[in-house]
Amino acid sequence: MRVKYNRVSTLGQTGNRFEADTDKYDLVLLDKVSGTVNFRDREKGRELIRLVQDGLVREITCEEISRLGRNTRNVLETLEVFEEHGINVVVRNMGLQSRPNGEKNPIWKVIITIISSLYEQELNNLRERINAGKLIAKQRNVIFGRPNGTNESYATFINKPKNKKALEYLKKGRTLREIGKLLKMSTKTVQKVKKVATKLEMI
16 A cells, blocks of 8 residues: 655645655655654554555655654654565655665665754754743733732643643543643643642542
């Protein structure tokens, strides 16, 4: 089976830009999720992994390597799963294949590692710009966070929908960072969920 995997970052994006690819595929999968979410935690990502593990896939195509994640570790872990099952991975914007004609491409892993690192550096640069913006805002007396004097009971806090979901992930052994990315919340808040849940003997 030849599979095309596409990803767009927001629900507002339709994926129409992928129509430029006129190749024929047995299956086309589209995830509408941030690239910072672990590939296995994406709906279509999980589906693709299952198909791979069932031995139903021989080739996977993506437009660019960032579609598989912008974190070097996540990208390489995903590609290693594909490699273990002897799948040819095609990156269209580079004209690069991992197993052209069924044989390993010796420069594949070197190139993928370099490119993944570049994408990760872009994210780091973005975080630095965000932090610099916050610093400037603080210097202008912009106040962040909950107003002083605001009280909230442990029960009210832990029963908020997103916090309840964070608690579920904590019970499954997910790390604070993973939960933060999945739920788009700060690791500080996830840490508070863990602390409150511990006090309430929920974990």
